[in-house]
Amino acid sequence: MKKFEIRTPVTPLKASFVVLNAVLLLLSLIFSQVWLLASLSFGSLIILNGQFLIFQDTRDRQPLSRLSLGLTFALIIVTLLKFVVITSL
Numbered sequence: 001m002k003k004f005e006i007r008t009p010v011t012p013l014k015a016s017f018v019v020l021n022a023v024l025l026l027l028s029l030i031f032s033q034v035w036l037l038a039s040l041s042f043g044s045l046i047i048l049n050g051q052f053l054i055f056q057d058t059r060d061r062q063p064l065s066r067l068s069l070g071l072t073f074a075l076i077i078v079t080l081l082k083f084v085v086i087t088s089l
Contacts, residue, residue, distance in 0.1 A: 006060050014064055017054050021047060021071035028079045037083040044076045 024047065028040045051072045052058075055065045 006057055007062050008055075008057070008060050008065070010062065010064055014054055014068070017050065018064060018068045018071065021068060021075055025071060025075045025078060028075065028082060032082070032086055034083070034087060037079060037086060040075075041079045041083045044072075044079045048072055048076060 024040060024043065028037065028044075031037070051068060055068060058065075058069065060066075
């Protein structure tokens with residue numbers, strides 16, 4: 001059976017989505033205000049939805065697609081864990 005490699009073209013929307021993910025992840029690492037972390041935690045779930053709307057296929061071998069998916073999951077994990085830890089103190 002032959003493997004099909006899926007490579008979608010890079011668009012400005014995809015590149016700007018990766019930059020948005022990186023900026024939000026950086027904000028969640030730098031700041032520790034509860035209201036900001038709560039907003040980023042909720043926003044990270046919306047970003048996850050946007051990930052699957054902008055990058056239609058998770059089988060895509062484009063490095064930008066994989067980077068964006070990794071950043072999105074890192075954003076969710078970091079913001080939720082940091083919010084839980086800070087609010088529990």
